[in-house]
Amino acid sequence: MSARLHILKEALRTGVVTKKYPYEPVKVPEGFRGKPSIDVEKCIGCGACVNVCPPNALSAEIDLNKSVKRIILFLGKCIFCGRCQDACPTEAIKLTREFELSTLTTNDLYQVVELKMAKCEICGKPYATIRQVLFTAKSVPKDQRPLLLLCSECRSKVSAKYISYARW
Amino acid sequence: MHISTTKILDSLSKYGKIEKVHENTYFVEVSADKVREVSEILHWKLGGHFSVTVGSDERPINGYFKVYHVFLMDKQKLSIIVHVKVNPVVPKLPSITPIIPGANWHEREVHDFFGIFFEDHPNLERLILPYDWPKGVYPLRKDVSIRGLRSKLLKNNAESEGKRKAEEEGYIVPIGPYHPALHEPEYFELYVDGEKIVDAKYKGFHVHRGIEKVAEEKLTINQIPFIAERICGICGYTHNVAYCQAVENAAGIEVPLRAKYIRSILLEIERIHSHLLWFGVLFHLLGFDTGFMMTWLIREKIMDLAEVLTGNRKNYGLNLVGGVRRDINSEKIEFSLKTLNYVETKLRSVLDKMLKLKEVISRTKNIGLLNRNEAKKLSVVGPVARASGIDTDVRKHHPYAAYSEVEFKVPVYDEGDVYSRALVRYDEVFESINILKQLLKNIPKGNIMADEVKIPEYRKGLGLTEAPRGENVHLVITGRDNKIYRWRPRAPSYNNIPSTLIMLKGENLADAPAIIASIDPCFSCTDHLVIIDIKRNIKRRIRLKELARRRQC
Numbered sequence: 001m002s003a004r005l006h007i008l009k010e011a012l013r014t015g016v017v018t019k020k021y022p023y024e025p026v027k028v029p030e031g032f033r034g035k036p037s038i039d040v041e042k043c044i045g046c047g048a049c050v051n052v053c054p055p056n057a058l059s060a061e062i063d064l065n066k067s068v069k070r071i072i073l074f075l076g077k078c079i080f081c082g083r084c085q086d087a088c089p090t091e092a093i094k095l096t097r098e099f100e101l102s103t104l105t106t107n108d109l110y111q112v113v114e115l116k117m118a119k120c121e122i123c124g125k126p127y128a129t130i131r132q133v134l135f136t137a138k139s140v141p142k143d144q145r146p147l148l149l150l151c152s153e154c155r156s157k158v159s160a161k162y163i164s165y166a167r168w
Numbered sequence: 169m170h171i172s173t174t175k176i177l178d179s180l181s182k183y184g185k186i187e188k189v190h191e192n193t194y195f196v197e198v199s200a201d202k203v204r205e206v207s208e209i210l211h212w213k214l215g216g217h218f219s220v221t222v223g224s225d226e227r228p229i230n231g232y233f234k235v236y237h238v239f240l241m242d243k244q245k246l247s248i249i250v251h252v253k254v255n256p257v258v259p260k261l262p263s264i265t266p267i268i269p270g271a272n273w274h275e276r277e278v279h280d281f282f283g284i285f286f287e288d289h290p291n292l293e294r295l296i297l298p299y300d301w302p303k304g305v306y307p308l309r310k311d312v313s314i315r316g317l318r319s320k321l322l323k324n325n326a327e328s329e330g331k332r333k334a335e336e337e338g339y340i341v342p343i344g345p346y347h348p349a350l351h352e353p354e355y356f357e358l359y360v361d362g363e364k365i366v367d368a369k370y371k372g373f374h375v376h377r378g379i380e381k382v383a384e385e386k387l388t389i390n391q392i393p394f395i396a397e398r399i400c401g402i403c404g405y406t407h408n409v410a411y412c413q414a415v416e417n418a419a420g421i422e423v424p425l426r427a428k429y430i431r432s433i434l435l436e437i438e439r440i441h442s443h444l445l446w447f448g449v450l451f452h453l454l455g456f457d458t459g460f461m462m463t464w465l466i467r468e469k470i471m472d473l474a475e476v477l478t479g480n481r482k483n484y485g486l487n488l489v490g491g492v493r494r495d496i497n498s499e500k501i502e503f504s505l506k507t508l509n510y511v512e513t514k515l516r517s518v519l520d521k522m523l524k525l526k527e528v529i530s531r532t533k534n535i536g537l538l539n540r541n542e543a544k545k546l547s548v549v550g551p552v553a554r555a556s557g558i559d560t561d562v563r564k565h566h567p568y569a570a571y572s573e574v575e576f577k578v579p580v581y582d583e584g585d586v587y588s589r590a591l592v593r594y595d596e597v598f599e600s601i602n603i604l605k606q607l608l609k610n611i612p613k614g615n616i617m618a619d620e621v622k623i624p625e626y627r628k629g630l631g632l633t634e635a636p637r638g639e640n641v642h643l644v645i646t647g648r649d650n651k652i653y654r655w656r657p658r659a660p661s662y663n664n665i666p667s668t669l670i671m672l673k674g675e676n677l678a679d680a681p682a683i684i685a686s687i688d689p690c691f692s693c694t695d696h697l698v699i700i701d702i703k704r705n706i707k708r709r710i711r712l713k714e715l716a717r718r719r720q721c
Binding site for chain 2: 004028032081
């Protein structure tokens with residue numbers, strides 16, 4: 001009998017614990033992994049996040065006609081693991097503390113970043129976003145920077161030529 | 169009686185070549201006619217237990233199918249994997265089920281997925297594949313691609329066996345337990361005589377998602393931990409760790425000690441929340457909803473703790489091959505210790521009293537019996553085995569993560585009833601709090617990710633963890649191009665569910681919910697029961713929750 005009384009006492013002492021969500025907001029701790037969001041100003045469109053995303057919530061597409069690259073984030077697939085945040089070289093994509101994602105239109109779950117692409121100096125094909133070229137230039141020695149203006153195929157042709165000159 | 173490691177290896181060496189893959193893990197290649205003999209020696213004579221059977225299509229590598237039987241020797245801290253080459257033209261192998269009944273499901277799964285025929289298997293029917301699956305299509309074979317599979321299934325669907333059978337025998341598939349949208353559609357059929365259960369049947373795997381195939385074909389090595397975490401909705405992190413350990417073992421990657429500590433900390437947090445959830449479910453099924461709400465209220469503190477440490481209540485997403493992704497700072501350690509102290513005192517005052525209630529004891533004591541011999545035959549694991557007198561705990565016997573650095577006891581009870589399963593979990597919750605306190609106090613400084621993570625191709629690795637429900641085994645064969653060649657996760661409930669059929673026989677119908685729940689089979693209220701009255705031959709279908717409620721009045 002005493003066990004039962006003890007439990008009853010404990011239950012009465014605890015009282016009502018149900019929170020009146022959504023009328024009463026729920027606090028989440030620091031470092032909570034919520035909805036990812038891309039900072040359009042910082043994104044260079046390199047696609048590092050696309051490569052690591054486990055559920056393929058992030059994807060990239062290249063529009064050759066408009067010569068733009070799009071990074072597309074679809075929250076409907078997102079598992080909020082934060083791998084994109086780890087991989088991003090410019091801290092453009094970050095997980096926020098927002099978690100209320102229910103919506104009536106699927107379009108609300110998309111974020112699209114559109115970035116202009118640079119065209120190859122030789123063949124004229126769009127090969128990388130302008131921002132990515134500029135970002136890469138920072139870590140490339142000055143004398144080799146002109147090579148960044150070429151697409152990967154033309155670049156390998158040109159550098160092969162340089163190597164053969166060097167041999168002669 | 170203690171048998172030394174060398175003696176075991178000596179007795180195995182006459183059957184075939186022994187290859188040490190990583191620490192305490194040996195692969196023994198035997199010929200097909202010796203499989204049964206070796207299995208009998210390992211399971212019944214040398215004190216080990218059968219854990220999992222893994223099939224693998226290695227025709228692109230060496231021209232054969234392979235079957236791996238994994239045995240764990242708890243006393244010697246050894247894992248022995250017996251592997252056999254299977255002829256690709258006539259794939260057949262002697263079954264080990266006549267000797268170890270626990271291998272029943274495992275062999276049927278290999279038969280389903282690879283088309284390997286097991287001779288003398290008592291019941292080599294389909295286990296996982298549905299009835300309308302086309303004949304002769306074995307989904308995990310390497311020459312079957314996901315895309316090809318889809319078109320094959322669409323084409324064959326019209327003339328499928330299942331549909332024809334349904335038309336001939338005139339039954340229709342009920343929505344309910346088979347509906348893929350409901351989570352956990354287990355399906356039990358109970359045959360009753362009045363109130364007594366005479367026999368029971370189980371049909372499962374309605375939501376087998378084929379994630380092994382997806383992982384092998386589409387995902388890269390570091391994407392798989394996240395899908396592994398979603399195998400279970402309650403103890404996902406343990407699968408995540410087991411997978412990472414399997415790959416690390418295969419590649420010989422040394423994980424920094426701090427990362428190991430963090431893994432152990434979260435595994436124990438997961439265990440506490442899972443066990444408290446189980447207590448809540450048990451009390452709820454017994455009609456004791458005060459107990460259900462109070463244990464879940466305390467569990468909420470643990471969920472909050474996980475959220476602070478990892479950024480999410482569940483799905484911690486913390487592991488990669490080689491280490492962990494988030495560090496723990498001193499503030500978080502302090503918060504954890506404070507929460508744990510609170511939880512410990514609360515549990516001591518509440519849970520302790522609840523388990524002493526007359527009603528709880530009378531509904532659980534001497535109910536759902538599973539004796540030691542039956543448990544050994546079916547090779548059950550975790551709390552179910554420990555409540556039946558088998559001392560087995562991967563944390564103790566095959567130490568992984570940081571468990572070799574801490575002191576803890578493994579509770580073992582001999583009664584084998586629902587009550588002792590509750591007591592095992594009760595003791596384990598407090599052991600986990602004890603382990604957590606040690607880990608949090610002694611966590612060393614250092615990196616949380618290995619410096620170099622290189623994964624050579626076609627290496628094998630075994631990853632073991634003690635999930636809240638028991639031993640969890642992942643076998644991995646690494647592949648080319650940052651991919652996994654074969655990955656077989658085996659969750660503990662796979663070994664435990666067959667034991668419910670034994671527990672249910674001869675019990676009262678009213679006790680069925682508690683018995684089924686006592687093995688902690690990731691339980692949900694969507695489960696359905698069919699009750700068949702053998703005298704009046706009436707079939708009724710009701711929800712398990714309703715049964716629990718009805719029997720209270």
